[in-house]
Amino acid sequence: MRPELCRPVARPIFRVVHEQPGRLRLRGRALAHPCLDLAYLQALLEALPGVDAARINPQAHSLIIRFDGSAGTRRRLLELLADLPADAYRPDAVREQAPDPFRVVVSAMLAIATPLLPLPARRLVSWALALPTLGKGLDTLVSDGLRIEVLDASAKLLSLLRGDYFTANAIGALLDLGEYVEATSEQHSTDLLKRLLTPQTETVWIERAGVETKAALAEVAPGDILICGPGELIPIDGCVHSGEAAVNQASLTGESLPVPVAPGSPVLSGSVIHEGHLRIRVEQIGAETSMARVNRFLETALRTHSKGEVRSTQLADRLVPLTFLTGLGVFALTRDLSRAASVLTVDYSCAIKLSNPVAVRANIFAASRAGVLFKGAQALENLDQVDTLVFDKTGTLTTGAMQVADLIPFHGLDEPGLLALAAGAEEHYEHPVARAVVAEAAARELALPAISQVDFVVAHGVSAYVDDQRVLVGSRHFLEEDEGIDCTSADGHADALHAQGKSLLYVARGGQLVGLIALIDRIRPEAEQALAALKTLGIQRTVVLTGDHRDAGRALARALPGIDEVCWELKPEEKAKTVQALREQGQRVAFLGDGVNDAPALISADVGIGMPQAADLAREAAQVLLLREDLQGLVAAMAIARHTQRVLRRCAQASIGINSATMALAVAGVLPPVVAASLHNGSTIGILSYAALDGRKEWSSTPLASAAAALAPLSAGDATAPPRAEADDADIT
Template sequence: MIGIPNTRKRFKIVHELPKRIRLKSLVLLAPDLDHNYLQASVESLNGVKSVRINGPAFSIAVEYDGTPEVRSAIIETLDDIPQEAFLKDNEREHNVDLIDVGARTAAAAATPFLPLPVQAATSWMLGIPGIVKGLETLFTRGVKIEVLDGTVKALSLLRGDYFTSNSVGALLCLGEYLEDQSEQKSTDLLKTLLKPQVEKIWIEKDGRELEIDFNDLQVGDIVVCGPGELIPIEGTIVEGDGSVNQSSITGESVPIHLQPGDATLSGAVVEEGTLKIRADKVGAETGMARINRYLESSLRSQSKNQIQSAELADKLVPLTFGAGLGIYALTGDLARAASVLTVDYSCAIKLSTPVATRTSMYTASKAGVLLKGGQALDNLAAVDTIVFDKTGTLTKGELKVTDIVPMPLYEEEELLSIAAGAEEHYAHPVARAVVNEAKEQGIQLPEVSGVDFIVAHGVSAYVDGKRVLVGSQHFVEEDEHVDCSYMEKKATQLRNQGKNLLFVAMDEELIGVIAMRDELRPEALEALEAFKDAGIKRIEILTGDHRSTALALAAQLPPVDAVHWELKPEDKANIVKELKEGGAKVAFAGDGVNDTPALVCADVGICMPSGADLARESAQVVMLNEDMLTLVEAHRIALTNRETLSNCLWSAVGINSATLLLAGMGKISTLAAAMTHNLSTVGILGYAAMKTSSANKPQEYAKEIQ
C-alpha cells in the first residue's frame, strides 16, 4: 500500500446541526482513497441516515439520528480510516456536477456571439485542461479516452473552430455527469443493504451462559463464540483458543490461531474451538470492523465479464485513434479526423457492465436474495446443475419432535431435558426442534459446560459433570462406540415413517432416541420445476439422513435426478467436485456449518437465511427470506443481466462503428459525431439500468436508477 496518509485526528468539524454534521480533511484529496468505501463505512453505522462526500471541497456531510453515541462513532470512524480504504492505482471519478455542465453549455451557446479574440481566449482557457489531461494520460497510461478527448479539442482549436471545441467540451461534460450519476445511483442502491442486522449473542454471567440482544451488550461483558459463529465485538480473549477466519475484515484467507490475550475483530468467524471474549468495544463503535466481504466484493471487485469488457474497450481506443490519424493522412482534413476521434467505444462498454451488474444485485436483493459481487451474478447465470442440502433448504427446517423414546430407568422428560441442555447453543434445525419442545413442555434445562460441536455429527457436552452425546446414530455408535442395538428395531420403524432420529448417550451409555419430522417447503416442488423450465439440467439432493428418510422425501419431488444419503461434510463436497469434474456448472444450497465445504467447492454457494454464520460467510449468494421461489427469481435476474450485457456490448459496437464510418466519410460533422456518441452512451446506460431493474416493479426501480 502506498501513499497512505496518517489520518488520525485529521477531520475538523466545520458546521453542525442537531442531526447533521459536516467535516473537512485534506485526506479526502488523497488520490488512492476509495470514496465509495469510506462512504459505505460511515453509512454502515447504526443511526446514520445518509453520507455525502465532496471530494474537490474535501468535505463530508453526515445525517444521523442526533444521539451523542452515533456522533462520536462518526468522528472515530473518520479519524481512524483503515488501510483497506486506500487502493493502489485508484482511478478517480469524473467529479462533474451540474454547475460544470451548465457553465460549459452556456459558454458553448454564447461562443458565436462573442468577438473573435474573446472566442479564442475563452475556448483555449476551457480546452487547455482537457488537452493537458490527455497528454498526462498518454505518457502515464497510454492511449485512453482522455487522449481522444484532448486531441479532438486541440484539433478544433487549431482550426479556429471554437464553437465546435466548446460544444464538444459541453457534451463530454454532460456525458460524464450522466455516466457518473447512473453508476453512483446503482452504487447507492447497493449501499442501502450494508446496515448491520440486530442479532442475539451469548454471554457468560455468574457462571452461566445467557442469550441477550446484541444492543444490550456492555463493555466488559464476556461473549461466548463457538464454531461457525460470527464474532460480534472487538475485544480480548480471556479463555479458550481456536482457529478464526478474518478474511471478511483483513482479506487474508488463511485462518489464524487465537488464544487468551489476543485481540479479536468484529466480523471474523470462529472455525474451530470456543472463545470467551471480553467486550472492549460495543455497539456503533464496532461498525467499521463489521463492513464485511459483501462490501468489498460488491463495490470493489470486478467480475470476469466486467474485466473482459474493460479490456475490449481499452483495445478499441487505440483503434479509434489510429483511424483518426489514418483519415488525416489520407485526406489532410482536420475536421474529418476530429470527427472520427470523438467516437469512443469504451464509455458505453465499460460503464454498462457495472451499472447493469449493481442494479441487478439490488433488484435481486429486493426480490429476497443477496449476491456478493458481480462474479456471483455471472456464476449464477452460468449454472446448469443445482445441488440441495435437504434439511432447512428443501424442507422448512422447522423440525417438530414427534416421539421421545427413553431407555429403561429414564423418563421422557429427563431424556428431553438432557438433550435440550446439550443442544441449546447449537444453531441447527435439529437442535432448535429439541430445545423448542423442551420449552413448550416447560422443562427446566440443566446447566451445561464444555460444549463441543462435532460438525455434521452432533454435540458433546457435560451435564451435571457427566459427558452427554447427542447426534446421529453414526456419531454415537460408530464414532463414540456406544451400543445402540437395543433401539435398532424401534429406530427402523421411525425411519420408515420418514422421521429423523437423534440418539442421546450419557457416560458412554445410550439413554434414548428422539424422533422428529421436517415438512417439505410448500413451494419446493414449484421451485424445482421452475428451475428445470429455466434450463437447469440436473437437480440432486444431499442429506446426512438415513436412506429411508431421504427416499421418502425424494419421492415427493419428481424433478430431482438423484438423492444421496448418510453423508458427511466431506462427502457433500466430493459429490460437488465430481459434478464439476464432469463439466457441470454447480450451485450448492445449504444452511449449516456442515455444508461449508460444499458451499466453498461449488461454482455458486447458496446459503439459506437461517444459515450459520460460517455458511453465510462462505456462500456467494445469501437468501434473505425462506421462499425458494426468490432463488428462482434471482436466477432469472442473473440470466437477464447476462443478456443485457451482451445487448449493451453489441449496441455500443454497432452504433459507434456506424458513427465512425460516417465521420470517416465526412458525412457528419465533429459536433454531430460527438452528440451521437454521447447520446448513444447515455441511452445504453439507461437501457442497462432499465432492463436489469425490471424484475419486480419495473417502473419504480427504473425511476430510481435513471
C-alpha cells in the same frame, strides 16, 4: 496500482483554512493519495450525525463540509479526518469528481454563442475552453498511453487547427454532457453507500427500574428493555418481551406484508413497527445487528468489481487505439482533418466500460430489495454460469422445523425419561434436531436432568454426563462406529421408521443403547414450484445431499419430482467432496445450505448460497445470502443473475453496433464531427440510462413461475434437462 502504494496515510493531516458558522473548508495531503476512495470518504463524512453535505476537490486538496454548527459535530469531523479507516483506501478507488451541471450549461451556451462572436474572441474563447481537455489528453498519453482522453483531445485539436471553432466547442459541450451523465451514474453508488452508512435513529426509549427513559442508542446494552411504537424503526436485534405488533421487515427480507409478532418472537434491526407497541429485550446492538451485517455485505458488493467488469474495462481500453489508428489512417488517405476529427469523436469504450458497473450495482441493489444479498459483483456473475444446484436437505428443501414423531425406549426407560435425557444433552446445541427434541420436552413440561461436560461433535451428535454416566445422542454412525455401542437391537424399529421417511436419533447411556427418537421434517410448500422454475431458468441438474438415512432421502425424492439425484448418510467433508466431484465433471455448481456442517461444501462450490437462519459460519462462507425463509429468494437470485447478464450483453451489442455504424459513416465522410459526436454521446447516454433504470425492476413481488418464464429465452439452449435419476443409483460420492 501497486499494493505498496495503497497503504493508508499514517496520520492524515487536514488543516482548517477557512471557517464560518456551520461551514468548514480544509486542506489535506491525504486527498492526493492515489488509493483514497473519495466516494467512500464523502459517504463517511455525510453519515456523521449533524453533517449536511461534504464536497471534495482532489485537485485542490480541498474539502468543504456543511454541518449544524455544533462543537460536538465539529469535533467528530476532525477526529474522523485525523484517523481515516483503512477501508477508505482501495486499489480501485473512485477518483471522479461530483457531477457539475453548471459546467455542462456554460459549455453548451458558449458553443451556441460561438458563431456570434468576432473572430479574435471566437479564437480566444475556443482555445481557452479546449486547454483543460488538451492538458488532460497529454497527461494521459504520457502516463497511461492511448486512452479515451487522448481521443477527445485529438478531436478538439484537429477542429481548432482547421479553424472550425464551433465544432471544437460543440464537441466540448457534448463531452461535458457525457461526463456529467457518467458521473451521475457513479454518484448513484455513492448515494447507496450514504444510505447504508447513515444511522437510522440516534435516540430510543428504554425501561430501567420500571421507568421509561430516553437515551442515546450508543448507551443501549444487551439485556435492556427497548420500547417501540407505531412507525418507529427497531434499531437492535432482540426478542419481544411483551406486547403484540405487526412488523414490516421489507428492508431486510423484501417481504412487503407486515409480520405479526408476540412475546417470544425474534425481531431484527431495520424492521419498522406497522401497528402496535412492543417491549423488546435487547440481544445484539451496533455492528452485530442483522441490519449492520446486511449493510456490510451490500457495502462490499457495491465497492468490488467482478472479472466481467475487469474484462469489459480491458476491452474498452484495447478499442481506443483502434479508433485512433482509424482516424490517422483516414487523414493519411484523404488529408481531410474534418473527416479524421469525426472518426476520433467515436469511441467504443465509454458505454462498454461504464454500463457494466452501472447495471451490476443497480441489480445488486434491486436484489437486496427482493431479499437476496450478493457479496460482490463476482457472486452475481458466478451465479449466472451455474448449471447444477446442490441442496442440503434440512432447512432448504424442508422447513428445518423438525418435530418429534416417535419415542422408542429400551432397557426399562419410559418415553418421558428418554426424552428428558436426550433434551438435557441437546439443550445447548443450536441445530434443528436439537431444537425439536428440546421443544418437545418443553411442551410436555418435563424436568431436565443436570448435565455436565457437554461436547458437540459437528454433524455427528452430542456427548454429555448425567449422574456420572456418559450420555450420547446422535446418528447411528456416531454411536456405533465412533463410540463402539451396539445398535443392532433397534434394527427392527429403525427399519420401520426409516421406511416412513423419518430421521432417527440414537440415545445411549453408560455404553448401552437406551432408545430411539424419530423425527419428521416438513417439505417446504413452495419447493416443487421452485424446482420447476429453476429448471426453466437453465438449471440442468439438481442434487440433494443429506446426512439422513437412505429411506429419508428416497422419500424426499419421491415427493419432489424436480430432484435428479440424492446422496445420503454423508459427513460434512463428504458433502464437500461430492460438490468438488461435480465441478471436476465440468459442471458449474451452486450449493444451498444453512448449517455449520455445510460450510465446507459452501466453500467448495462455485457459488455458496446461505439460508436466512444459517449459522454464522455458513453465512460467512456463502457468497449469496437469502433473507426470506422460503425458496422464492433462490429463484429471484437466479433470475436476477440471468437478467443482469442479458442487460450487459444488450449494452455491449448496442455500443458496438451503434458506434461501428457511426464510425463507418464518419470514415465515408457522411458525418461531420458535431453529428458524429452527437451520435456517440447520445448512444452512450441512452445505454447508461438503460443499464441504470433496468435495475429498478421489482423482483420481490414476482411469482416464482412468472419470474422464471420471463427469462426462459436466456436458457433456451439448456432447455433439455437430464432425466431424473432413480434413488437407488443416486449416490455419486
